[in-house]
Amino acid sequence: AQKITQTQPGMFVQEKEAVTLDCTYDTSDQSYGLFWYKQPSSGEMIFLIYQGSYDEQNATEGRYSLNFQKARKSANLVISASQLGDSAMYFCAMREKRGSTLGRLYFGRGTQLTVWP
């Protein structure tokens, strides 16, 4: 089974509007971490935000916030006040506490976000 599911291959949003990128995950671990990365066309992976499974508050980093719903196993990324420079591929990822490879990230298929003026 997929550990990370991103159901939106592409999303479009107008500049200055908010957008939500969906992510659901599957794990039997109690302790895990959820990440969002941005990958522009140049290829580098830019860390955006992190949510630990035991964190009670939703993570926020500037214009990024993570809507963490543990019971639903979802970790949606909300980008407020979209900017043209936000156009990129966005990946949701999970790191489990246990497992044979400590530190390994499981990635979703990604969502291509396009911000239009």
Added chain:
Amino acid sequence: GAVVSQHPSWVICKSGTSVKIECRSLDFQATTMFWYRQFPKQSLMLMATSNEGSKATYEQGVEKDKFLINHASLTLSTLTVTSAHPEDSSFYICSAPPRAGQPQHFGDGTRLSIL
């Protein structure tokens, strides 16, 4: 600044050539390094995990003889694509496990094009 340095950033070479990609941890020691491959518009696929001082662990379906991984020191891991062919053309990116309280560190990736 960057904590994982990956070189080269892009390579174009002829079919049959072997290509080495280096991944260095800059201000910390990485006993483990992850190597990912990414095709256009697709996700990152873990190829292998290199371990300092021991053999790399390859994911199912990854050819060990095609993709040689060496982790010779605590700051350097290398991926060598041997006898590369056009189908090996891809984006390769390395990653080091995080230090406490830090996100996963990625290199900037290597675009490999085999003619």
